[in-house]
Amino acid sequence: MMVDVLYLTAAVCFIFALGGLSRAESAQRGNLCGIFGMAIACVAAYLSVNSADFWFILIAIVMGGGIGVFIARAVSMTALPQMVAGFHSLVGLAAVLISFSACFAPELFRISTPSGIKVLSLLEMGLGSTIGSVTFIGSLIAFLKLQGIYKGHSIPLPLNAFFASSICCLLFYFTVTESEEAFLLLTMISLLFGATLIMPVGGADMPVVVSMLNSYSGWATSGIGFTIGNHLLIITGALVGSSGAILSYIMCRGMNRSLWSVIFAPEQAKANDAVASGGTRAFKSGAPEDAAFILKNANSVIVVPGYGMATSKAQYALKELGDMLKKDGISVKYAIHPVAGRMPGHMNVLLAEADVRYDDVFELEEINRDFSSCDVAYVVGANDVVNPAAKNDPSCSIYGMPILEAEKAKIILFLKRSMGTGYAGIDNELFYASNTMVLLGDAKKTTEDIIKAMRE
Amino acid sequence: MECSFRSFVDSFFWNLGAGEHASGGGIYGVTVFVLACFIGYYLVWSVTPALHAPLISVTNAISSVIIVGAIFAAAQCFYGQARIFGFAAILLTAINIFGGFTITHRMLSMFHRKK
Structure with a gap:
């Protein structure tokens, strides 16, 4: 009874933790609520097992906690997406391990009857292990991809279909027969399925994948909650699962793609690449001094950051440039596309890291009207999110994707590392427009050069 | 075969209905799960x-x-x-x-x- 009340308290704390994020002011408090809830959950679990094994558990927690804090402190904000993916994989692996212990020692979780494990528990156990395995391997591959270690392979669709159907058959077989071999095989095939599911997904679709895996880790938690009959796990899993699902939906809407096409039709982008990248076209390139001159004579500037800003860590230089312009009475705003970067909200965090004011940063719907009245659009390492082809060219793969209408600005300054295409693999008309000036080179260095030129 | 399938289905629904799990699981667990999904849905849209x-x-x-x-x-x-x-x-x-x-x-x- 006492333990159940503690579990309930923990669940309420987790709800507050998510609720706190509705405003930046209350978010920190929400995080504390989450920590408090987690502590209560651990205490409740320990109380309910009635064990003398305090040190055994504490050692594991302290070791893990030390590693966790170390990683979280050391990681740079640019590498945030891969760290999150790596953490998701741990939840998946833990879910697999727990469902294995439930399979080998069902008495522990009070799910056995004299004639064997209960049918429903077997189903839940199988599902928990399946989702856990997919989360584990899927996140691991997402991590390797984001880290740039693994480039990806295309997987024929029938193979995925084969894995999915054999998972269903094995799940049924395991539920009926309670065979440990079937359980092992089920886990093995789920691991393969998780790998083939994420291997073909392209770099631009990573925000969707990261939030989808976030959702899976929630469903895996719920699955284990059902297996061991614990409401706290069920509730938390449902919260996390629906959170990840909503983020995936928002990301997909930001790209005008369905979840189905992100997962199962990633080769579409490559086909377009071959068509578009034929021949080089003339574009107007400029020096930092020219850009400095243009910026000085502007009244309003909108900065459009993309993943290129993250890789070159240009946010500090951008902030400095923004401050200089503001001092001269020029208005500076930041426009963030929902899928800019490699995970939802990635750009916001990077700008916040550099101390850019919260109320200078705008979402797509809030700022798109302002481009037509602004003098300079300063595009830093973004490409597809400002590509007018999404509006004009029905044949291109990103057609229909909502874009930031940078092309409506009087002058567009395009900071690019090279003249390559974006992740969608399509050429950008905006490079060749008469009012566009392209500044090739590292975004951070170019911005710093512009600052230097403005000082002189 | 039919007999074993029948008993499988029976035990499945028996498990669902009778609240046989010690503290959670069963249809009770499903209720909690579905309601929590709705809480999650409204919470996350407000973020x-x-x-x-x-x-x-x-x-x-x-x-x-x-x-x-x-x-x-x-x-x-x-x-x-x-x-x-x-x-x-x-x-x-x-x-x-x-x-x-x-x-x-x-x-x-x-x-x-x-x-």
Whole structure:
């Protein structure tokens, strides 16, 4: 009874933790609520097992906690997406391990009857292990991809279909027969399925994948909650699962793609690449001094950051440039596309890291009207999110994707590392427009050069 | 064959209806699950888009509440295998819990400074 009340308290704390994020002011408090809830959950679990094994558990927690804090402190904000993916994989692996212990020692979780494990528990156990395995391997591959270690392979669709159907058959077989071999095989095939599911997904679709895996880790938690009959796990899993699902939906809407096409039709982008990248076209390139001159004579500037800003860590230089312009009475705003970067909200965090004011940063719907009245659009390492082809060219793969209408600005300054295409693999008309000036080179260095030129 | 299938179906629904699980699971568990999904749905739509990255990291941290199951498995001495799995699972989820809350704190304090 006492333990159940503690579990309930923990669940309420987790709800507050998510609720706190509705405003930046209350978010920190929400995080504390989450920590408090987690502590209560651990205490409740320990109380309910009635064990003398305090040190055994504490050692594991302290070791893990030390590693966790170390990683979280050391990681740079640019590498945030891969760290999150790596953490998701741990939840998946833990879910697999727990469902294995439930399979080998069902008495522990009070799910056995004299004639064997209960049918429903077997189903839940199988599902928990399946989702856990997919989360584990899927996140691991997402991590390797984001880290740039693994480039990806295309997987024929029938193979995925084969894995999915054999998972269903094995799940049924395991539920009926309670065979440990079937359980092992089920886990093995789920691991393969998780790998083939994420291997073909392209770099631009990573925000969707990261939030989808976030959702899976929630469903895996719920699955284990059902297996061991614990409401706290069920509730938390449902919260996390629906959170990840909503983020995936928002990301997909930001790209005008369905979840189905992100997962199962990633080769579409490559086909377009071959068509578009034929021949080089003339574009107007400029020096930092020219850009400095243009910026000085502007009244309003909108900065459009993309993943290129993250890789070159240009946010500090951008902030400095923004401050200089503001001092001269020029208005500076930041426009963030929902899928800019490699995970939802990635750009916001990077700008916040550099101390850019919260109320200078705008979402797509809030700022798109302002481009037509602004003098300079300063595009830093973004490409597809400002590509007018999404509006004009029905044949291109990103057609229909909502874009930031940078092309409506009087002058567009395009900071690019090279003249390559974006992740969608399509050429950008905006490079060749008469009012566009392209500044090739590292975004951070170019911005710093512009600052230097403005000082002189 | 038919007989065994019948008994399978029977036991399935019996499990669902009778609330046979000690504290959760069964149809009772499904009720809780569905309602929690709705809470999650409304909560997450109210999160401001600027805080989506902390949202992901904090949900990652709290999904490690799965540590409860790991503690069940680790805190017993009857099943060696389950004990080792439990220990490993506690270790992994602890990385996640501490790491997830720490990185969320780091991110949120960046958002906080500007006010």
